[in-house]
Amino acid sequence: MSEIEREAMEYDVVIVGAGPAGLSAAIRLKQLDSDLDVVVLEKGSEVGAHILSGAVLDPCGLDALIPDWKAKGAPLNTPVKEDNFYMLGEAGEIRIPNFPMPPLMNNHGNYIVSMGNVCRWMAEQAEELGVEIFPGMACSELVYGENGEVKGVVAGVFGLEEDGSYGPNTEPGMELHGKYVFLSEGVRGSLSKEVIAKYNLQDGKEPQKFGVGMKEIWEIDPAKHNLGEVTHTMGWPLGKNAGGGSFIYHLENNQVYVGFVVHLNYKNPHLFPYMEFQRFKHHPMVAELLKGGKRVAYGARAISEGGYQSMPKMVAPGVALLGCSVGMVNVPRIKGNHNAMLSGIHAAEAAFVAIKNGQSGDELDGYEALVRTGPIAKDLKKVRNVKPIWSKWGLTASLMLGGLDMWTNTLGFSLFGTVKHGKSDAEATEEASKHKPIDYPKPDGKLSFDRLTNVSFSMTNHEESQPCHLRLADDSVPVAVNLPKFAEPAQRYCPAGVYEVVEEEGKDPRFVVNFQNCVHCKTCDIKDPSQNITWVTPQGGDGPNYPNM
Numbered sequence: 001m002s003e004i005e006r007e008a009m010e011y012d013v014v015i016v017g018a019g020p021a022g023l024s025a026a027i028r029l030k031q032l033d034s035d036l037d038v039v040v041l042e043k044g045s046e047v048g049a050h051i052l053s054g055a056v057l058d059p060c061g062l063d064a065l066i067p068d069w070k071a072k073g074a075p076l077n078t079p080v081k082e083d084n085f086y087m088l089g090e091a092g093e094i095r096i097p098n099f100p101m102p103p104l105m106n107n108h109g110n111y112i113v114s115m116g117n118v119c120r121w122m123a124e125q126a127e128e129l130g131v132e133i134f135p136g137m138a139c140s141e142l143v144y145g146e147n148g149e150v151k152g153v154v155a156g157v158f159g160l161e162e163d164g165s166y167g168p169n170t171e172p173g174m175e176l177h178g179k180y181v182f183l184s185e186g187v188r189g190s191l192s193k194e195v196i197a198k199y200n201l202q203d204g205k206e207p208q209k210f211g212v213g214m215k216e217i218w219e220i221d222p223a224k225h226n227l228g229e230v231t232h233t234m235g236w237p238l239g240k241n242a243g244g245g246s247f248i249y250h251l252e253n254n255q256v257y258v259g260f261v262v263h264l265n266y267k268n269p270h271l272f273p274y275m276e277f278q279r280f281k282h283h284p285m286v287a288e289l290l291k292g293g294k295r296v297a298y299g300a301r302a303i304s305e306g307g308y309q310s311m312p313k314m315v316a317p318g319v320a321l322l323g324c325s326v327g328m329v330n331v332p333r334i335k336g337n338h339n340a341m342l343s344g345i346h347a348a349e350a351a352f353v354a355i356k357n358g359q360s361g362d363e364l365d366g367y368e369a370l371v372r373t374g375p376i377a378k379d380l381k382k383v384r385n386v387k388p389i390w391s392k393w394g395l396t397a398s399l400m401l402g403g404l405d406m407w408t409n410t411l412g413f414s415l416f417g418t419v420k421h422g423k424s425d426a427e428a429t430e431e432a433s434k435h436k437p438i439d440y441p442k443p444d445g446k447l448s449f450d451r452l453t454n455v456s457f458s459m460t461n462h463e464e465s466q467p468c469h470l471r472l473a474d475d476s477v478p479v480a481v482n483l484p485k486f487a488e489p490a491q492r493y494c495p496a497g498v499y500e501v502v503e504e505e506g507k508d509p510r511f512v513v514n515f516q517n518c519v520h521c522k523t524c525d526i527k528d529p530s531q532n533i534t535w536v537t538p539q540g541g542d543g544p545n546y547p548n549m
């Protein structure tokens with residue numbers, strides 16, 4: 001595609017992705033120097049359309065970025081007032097008291113927010129400072145300079161033919177060049193993946209680890225609603241099959257965020273994360289809360305879980321990775337938005353100094369140093385062993401040893417050093433013959449729903465005549481390898497029902513990719529045991545249209 005003629009626009013900093021990381025970087029750059037030319041490109045139809053984390057927000061990132069956010073009307077309206085942890089069994093639950101929890105697990109001072117709305121508000125602040133924000137503009141390619149540095153991106157390609165070629169209705173998009181390009185695409189970003197591979201940024205680090213998070217918004221009976229209540233659960237229904245757990249956050253308007261995360265290093269390819277989520281809602285404690293209510297939205301997104309030891313090198317010539325493009329989620333706290341914001345601030349500060357020195361296209365070492373020595377590293381280092389201990393020795397060990405380790409780390413030491421994650425999530429998948437299929441109850445249409453019905457509540461839309469953005473390196477692998485070996489787990493790990501194996505009498509099985517359903521969670525790119533699926537960005541504006549997730 002390099003022979004395509006495109007217009008080019010020059011900026012100081014080009015930012016890919018209008019999540020908390022990208023928007024924080026844009027705001028800080030303009031706070032430091034209002035003359036800097038800064039552009040933010042977002043693939044969602046509007047800022048917030050692809051933001052899923054309806055969230056408990058630790059405001060430390062926002063405090064550092066916009067200290068008077070309250071006066072400026074930031075949508076942080078619901079302080080957390082109650083924090084509950086439960087261990088679930090099939091028919092009951094045990095409350096884990098708060099006092100043995102290390103202080104970092106306390107949600108006092110945090111807020112239940114719609115991160116989509118927080119990002120919409122941050123975009124307004126950025127635009128007031130003069131940042132150019134273009135939603136509906138997917139960045140589909142990196143542009144490299146003469147010395148191999150990243151010098152920009154291609155954005156805004158529309159109307160490709162189904163085979164990926166240019167046709168009469170194709171708009172070739174444009175090149176946006178910057179002295180520095182910030183990739184703030186969130187978890188498993190497609191351009192970030194290219195940069196990590198090209199510059200070997202993961203070398204010497206542990207593999208990145210992931211979970212898949214699914215979420216519904218429910219409107220519930222006001223009598224059961226408890227504004228500001230936060231509940232986390234572990235245990236049933238996952239049991240020993242996988243790590244993970246749930247969250248239930250009571251936000252405004254009698255709504256609750258009901259979410260479920262399944263760690264993607266599960267071994268049994270018969271596991272069906274979406275159905276685990278649906279089953280979870282039938283637990284008596286959860287069913288009682290939701291009964292009589294209605295589900296008003298659904299979405300899904302991968303979440304990075306590798307933490308401190310999995311963060312790749314974050315800079316390469318001309319480019320820096322921000323937020324969850326690096327993987328900055330504090331797993332036991334299920335929080336990454338504060339670190340995404342702090343990373344945006346750090347990247348902006350480093351770029352500002354470099355640009356003032358007349359530099360461009362080089363490595364922003366100052367940014368990496370700020371992340372690895374500052375508050376982000378401090379936050380992530382304390383909890384670095386919780387996930388690998390859970391993966392190696394199970395939930396009970398993680399509660400006891402992981403809890404102990406968080407306590408000792410709070411005091412400044414660890415008995416375990418740094419525990420390794422080992423295998424990637426794709427490699428963790430074992431052959432189907434070693435495991436029993438799992439029998440999932442049929443959704444009842446009241447508390448639990450089939451996948452396609454739920455996907456319609458994500459308002460997902462893709463122009464059908466474009467090329468499929470879920471690329472198979474080898475078309476034969478799903479049926480020839482994945483089906484006999486792993487019972488083709490794509491049919492189950494995808495929370496949007498994109499992948500099907502169609503088996504008709506007298507015919508060979510067929511692998512079907514319904515890319516129109518894709519909610520951009522990236523689970524397939526992560527979990528496919530043959531690593532045969534690559535998620536690339538479809539044209540801008542496509543994908544989910546989340547309201548206030």
Ligand SMILES: Cc1cc2nc3c(=O)[nH]c(=O)nc-3n(C[C@H](O)[C@H](O)[C@H](O)COP(=O)(O)OP(=O)(O)OC[C@H]3O[C@@H](n4cnc5c(N)ncnc54)[C@H](O)[C@@H]3O)c2cc1C
Nearest residue numbers: 017019020021043053055056139186213323324335336337
């Ligand atoms: C289910 C779930 C629950 C969570 N709960 C919490 C919580 O309670 N509290 C908390 O603090 N954190 C939570 N997190 C983690 C949090 O979501 C992330 O840490 C945070 O979103 C990272 O911010 P980011 O800016 O790096 O990426 P994102 O928020 O993912 O933003 C990336 C943006 O870039 C855009 N983009 C990506 N690629 C391109 C491209 N090529 N071209 C143009 N645009 C692109 C995307 O559309 C998106 O808008 C949760 C995550 C999940 C999945």
